[in-house]
Amino acid sequence: xxxxxxxxxxxxxxxxxxxxxxxxxxxxxxxxxxxxxxxxxxxxxxxxxxxxxxxxxxxxxxxxxxxxxxxxxxxxxxxxxxxxxxxxxxxxxxxxxxxxxxxxxxxxxxxxxxxxxxxxxxxxxxxxxxxxxxxxxxxxxxxxxxxxxx
Amino acid sequence: xxxxxxxxxxxxxxxxxxxxxxxxxxxxxxxxxxxxxxxxxxxxxxxxxxxxxxxxxxxxxxxxxxxxxxxxxxxxxxxxxxxxxxxxxxxxxxxxxxxxxxxxxxxxxxxxxxxxxxxxxxxxxxxxxxxxxxxxxxxxxxxxxxxxxxxxxxxxxxxxxxxxxxxxxxxxxxxxxxxxxxxxxxxxxxxxxxxxxxxxxxxxxxxxxxxxxxxxxxxxxxxxxxxxxxxxxxxxxxxxxxxxxxxxxxxxxxxxxxxxxxxxxxxxxxxxxxxxxxxxxxxxxxxxxxxxxxxxxxxxxxxx
Ligand SMILES: [Zn+2]
Numbered sequence: 135x136x137x138x139x140x141x142x143x144x145x146x147x148x149x150x151x152x153x154x155x156x157x158x159x160x161x162x163x164x165x166x167x168x169x170x171x172x173x174x175x176x177x178x179x180x181x182x183x184x185x186x187x188x189x190x191x192x193x194x195x196x197x198x199x200x201x202x203x204x205x206x207x208x209x210x211x212x213x214x215x216x217x218x219x220x221x222x223x224x225x226x227x228x229x230x231x232x233x234x235x236x237x238x239x240x241x242x243x244x245x246x247x248x249x250x251x252x253x254x255x256x257x258x259x260x261x262x263x264x265x266x267x268x269x270x271x272x273x274x275x276x277x278x279x280x281x282x283x284x
Numbered sequence: 285x286x287x288x289x290x291x292x293x294x295x296x297x298x299x300x301x302x303x304x305x306x307x308x309x310x311x312x313x314x315x316x317x318x319x320x321x322x323x324x325x326x327x328x329x330x331x332x333x334x335x336x337x338x339x340x341x342x343x344x345x346x347x348x349x350x351x352x353x354x355x356x357x358x359x360x361x362x363x364x365x366x367x368x369x370x371x372x373x374x375x376x377x378x379x380x381x382x383x384x385x386x387x388x389x390x391x392x393x394x395x396x397x398x399x400x401x402x403x404x405x406x407x408x409x410x411x412x413x414x415x416x417x418x419x420x421x422x423x424x425x426x427x428x429x430x431x432x433x434x435x436x437x438x439x440x441x442x443x444x445x446x447x448x449x450x451x452x453x454x455x456x457x458x459x460x461x462x463x464x465x466x467x468x469x470x471x472x473x474x475x476x477x478x479x480x481x482x483x484x485x486x487x488x489x490x491x492x493x494x495x496x497x498x499x500x501x502x503x504x505x506x507x508x509x510x511x512x513x514x515x516x517x518x519x520x521x522x523x524x525x526x527x528x529x530x531x532x533x534x535x536x537x538x539x540x541x542x543x544x545x546x547x548x549x550x551x552x553x554x555x556x557x558x559x560x561x562x563x564x565x566x567x568x569x570x571x572x573x574x575x576x577x578x579x580x581x582x583x584x585x586x587x588x
Contacts, residue, residue, distance in 0.1 A: 245411050247392040251370050271392025272413055273294070275477065 144173065148198060149216040150191040150206065155179050157210045158189030164205045164283050165191075165198070172196055185212060204238050205283055207231045208265065231262045239267060242280035246272040255284070288586030291398040293407045295416045295452040300459040304433075307424050309579035309588055310572070313348075317575065320350035321587045328381035329355035330373070331408075332364060332388040337548065338408050338417075341570070342385050345577035349587075354381060371400045378402040383585055404584045412448055417580060418547055419452035421573040422506070426457075428572065429543040429565055430503055433457070439465040439498045442508035442528050442553060444474040449547045450508055455481045464489035465498040469524040472514060494527055500537045505530070505563075507546045509553045532557040545569050 153161050158178045167174050173194035182188035197217065198206070206213050207229040217225040235257045241248050248255040248271055257267035257276065265278040285305040291297065298306075313319065327346045331339050334357055343353050359365060364373060370388070374397045377384055384401055386394055387408040394407035394414070409415040427433050438457060440450050444466055454464065454474065458481040466474050466489055473491065482489050492498055498505070510528045515521040529552060530544065546554060546566040558564050582588040 243391060245389075245391050247370070247388075247390040247396050247410075250390055251393075251396065253371075253392075253396050269392065271395045272411075274391070 142175065143221055144175070144192045144194045144218055145221055147172075147192065147194045147196050147218055149218060150193075150210075151188070151214045151216060152182065152184060152212050153189040153191065153210045154185055154212060155187035155189050158191070160209050161189070161206055161213070162191060164209065165202055167191070167193070170196065201238055203229055204232055204235055208235075208239065208281065211262075231259055231265070233259050233262075235259060235267060238284060239276065240282045240284055241269045241272060241274065242276040242282070243269065243272050243274040246274065248272075285583075286586075287583040289404050290584055291405045291407075292416050292580060292584070293394045293398055293405065294414045295419045295456050297416070303420065303423055303456065303459070306420060306576065306579050306583060307427055309583060310420075310424050310575040313575040313578040313582075314572070317578070318348050319578075321582055322346070322349035322351035322585060325349075325351040325383070325585055326381045327351050327353055327383045327385060327581065328377045329353055329357075329408075330377060330384060330386040331355065331357045332359040332370075332386070332393070334358045335387050335409060337570070338387060338415075341573045342408060342417075342577050345574050345581060348574070349578055349581065351382075351581075355385075370396060374401050374405075383581065406580060406584065412446065414452065415448055416452065417573070417577055418449050419456050420580065421569065421576040422449065422453050422545060422547070423456055424572050424576050425543075425545055425565060425569040426504055428568075430541060433460040435461050436504060437463045437465060437502045438504045438506060439467055439495075439502040440474070440506050440508070441467040441495060441530075442510050443472045443514060444468040444508075445472040446514060447508045450474070450506070451478045453506065454478050458482055458485045458487060461485075462487060465492065465502055466490065467492045467495055467498055467528075469493065469510065469520075469528070471520065472510065493524075495530060496534055499534060500539065503539060503541055503543075505538075505542060505544045507544060507550075507553055507566075509551055529553055529555060530558055531555045532561055535561060535563055538563060 155178050175192040178189040179187045211231050213229045215227050237254045241255050256270040260266050260268045267276045329342055346353050378401045383404055385406045385408050388410050391411040391413035394410045398405040444450050512521050542563055543565040544563045548570055
């Protein structure tokens with residue numbers, strides 16, 4: 135039996151599936167979806183085999199670049215990114231936390247040069263499961279709890 | 285070994301063989317401190333925050349090698365005070381000098397400078413982050429006093445949580461099969477991030493809260509200051525403050541080869557009655573800083 139769609143399908147664009155329910159609005163926020171002038175559909179607390187409860191976002195005519203995909207990965211590493219063309223699934227990919235991040239996240243250290251001068255923050259991801267990012271400049275570690283996006 | 289045009293921003297930028305090469309060069313400069321090898325070269329010392337001791341040590345090193353110094357000792361009389369970015373200052377100074385030595389209050393500043401400079405950069409301290417030439421001179425002092433860097437027992441005493449010299453020295457000495465004896469108040473223990481360097485090499489470390497507990501065990505007693513500002517509760521500070529002051533009377537059962545090091549300036553963590561004991565080495569340690577900086581400058585300028 136075909137599963138009924140809770141959120142209506144989009145013709146072209148991107149579907150972000152398998153977002154942990156408590157991260158849905160965080161993902162919407164970091165992708166700046168509130169200020170996009172296009173059809174954006176959000177649904178939360180859908181039943182999920184993998185996550186228990188999940189969220190899903192469908193964005194008409196929106197495609198995300200690597201920087202945006204990195205941001206999604208940092209807050210919702212379980213997410214799947216699905217590209218839709220003419221109602222068909224064109225491409226499906228799991229977002230993964232990259233081992234190096236540039237220009238996405240702020241260094242939490244207020245005394246870091248990247249927070250004072252115009253310097254692009256750069257991090258090595260030293261722990262993907264606990265999400266620990268080591269600043270290439272001040273060497274301090276930004277953790278999940280102290281993560282803010284640029 | 286060729287270190288020409290290499291930056292020195294963090295102690296981890298150089299490997300064990302490179303440390304040893306620099307220490308060997310430093311030994312040569314100690315034997316013969318006045319060598320005109322850098323004649324005609326210009327070294328810029330850019331001190332965005334004042335540090336008289338470190339600046340004079342570098343400038344003394346430069347002068348003894350026959351090179352000239354340009355720069356500033358305080359950001360208030362530099363272009364930074366007029367709002368110029370660090371990157372622009374560094375790009376400009378790169379046109380005037382063969383080597384940049386810089387100190388900056390912000391962490392990571394020296395790394396940023398090395399990315400835009402067209403000449404090599406030596407970090408002379410970036411906030412609480414790194415001060416690699418201090419670490420090199422600590423290594424040199426340990427080698428001079430013990431005859432080797434290998435298989436030593438080293439005590440690190442005081443503020444092990446925030447002390448950047450301690451962190452760098454632990455990282456560097458982890459290359460030499462060191463056993464670490466860590467003496468600190470409970471709240472100022474060595475961070476796990478730094479302990480990783482010890483664990484990665486499968487070395488041993490022991491933690492203590494009192495200096496006498498390590499006195500008969502160690503070859504080096506590396507003292508640092510426990511600062512009042514590091515305690516949330518002033519009563520906690522009052523309770524421990526006297527435990528981290530080294531007095532002559534505590535040296536009675538030390539090993540005959542044991543030496544006391546300190547990155548200086550000292551406030552009260554080493555009583556002045558220690559100064560005249562054979563264990564005191566902290567003033568020679570500062571003197572060694574000039575030789576080590578000569579060695580680094582010579583190597584990075586490609587003169588040695
Ligand atoms: Zn940083």
